[in-house]
Amino acid sequence: MSRRIAVVGGGPAGLATWQRLRDTGHEVQLFDPEPGGLMRTIRHDGWIIEAGAHTMATTDAGVGAMLRALDTDPEESSVAPRTRGRQVLLHGRPTPVPLSPGELVASPLLSMRGRLRLLREPFISAKPGGDDESVQDFARRRFGHEVAARIIDPIVGSSTGGDPRQLLARVLFPQHVQFEAAGGSVLRGAMRAGMQARRRKGGSSMPLSSHTNGIDWFVRAVLRQGNGSVCREAVTGITFSDVDVTVQWGDGSERFGGVVLAVPPAAMRAIRVVGVDAGQFEKVATMPCASVASVSLGYRREHVTRPLTGGSLLVPSSEHLPLLATFSADAMFPGRAPEGHLLITSIVGGVRHPDAFRDDDRTLTQQVHAALAGAMGLVAPPAMVHVTRWEGAMPQPVAGHFVRLAAADALEAGAPRLAFAGGWRGGMSIGEAMASGLRAANRLGGTMPA
CATH class of the missing domain: 1.10.3110.10 (protoporphyrinogen ix oxidase, domain 3)
Structure with missing residues (x-):
């Protein structure tokens, strides 16, 4: 039976939910001011900048099948990173x-x-x-x-x-x-x-990869399908009744047969939810979440005397730097920077350095450049800077996490028109978030009351 369903949140989990529900004949409305979540690619003057995730992989059969079905654009194709090597910054020196x-x-x-x-x-x-x-x-x-x-x-x-x-x-x-x-x-x-x-031979998994024009290929492919609609508004309220669900945003509202809540717990706190157990919902919504900034710096090639030999440089807390990691786009994928340039993207902040997330772009740029100058032999300032902030985007599975998961299970059991999806529910990676979206779609599409 076809149902009308709202998907709140257009990150990897929400988009996977939306795609599966549409594929199985449901009418679906997606709510997100900027669909894509951490799968965001910025294209600017010859630079292809991954503002969030750089690669994805999956061992989930359903996710693998969905990705292969969507990967049909003849002008771009899946590409494996040229190197999977990682380095750790130990005493200021990159070590494999x-x-x-x-x-x-x-x-x-x-x-x-x-x-x-x-x-x-x-x-x-x-x-x-x-x-x-x-x-x-x-x-x-x-x-x-x-x-x-x-x-x-x-x-x-x-x-x-x-x-x-x-x-x-x-x-x-x-x-x-x-x-x-x-x-x-x-x-x-x-x-x-x-x-x-x-x-093992064959199998349904997909190896670590991106696409020639960026990891947001999945976002663009899903949005191109055109069988559903997108409301680029932030949802402010959800009200459950015995017969339907009312979703509210800005000056509008609409009724649906069910809703998939596919936003990080930090974003749930901004949504007024009525008609479910408030105590259980609070347990889910108060899951700790970390904020990070993605700082992309482009350098002229001659100004980087010691380029990274691996795809990423990981920074342990013992180095006492605001950086968590630096990714070398050029080492992983060709064509991510204009001719004669190198592109690196650093992740700053998190639980380790919560204040760094709120520094202005100039301060973040100076901090990242100074932190990498010795390890990479940087001899001049960057020629390009792009900063993206991800507030509350990284759920933290800490003590009490399984109590919160049990609360989500109890909410779904008590409200058959509700399903949750997201990395906090089924794993931290992009592929695992998508898998949680498929599970939410299967549950709501198959068990929701008519």
């Missing part, structure tokens, strides 16, 4: 991140003592730390202080904007937690999983 257990043991990121501690991991008794064990505690317990501080800390900080001392291991590293629970060793479990993956 190991990509396998063998490389990890031999990594220059670790001292001899750190390597010996790592080699003990398979022989350390499994002592699962429970649902609220932090990433840092899990990493220290299994691998030792150096791995936790020099490898896990910068990887987690750059991808979440959060603090590994607070973020939950079970959310960010569920497979590794399961390796310990099932076999007593993370390293043994990782090696077995790697061998099994190499033996």
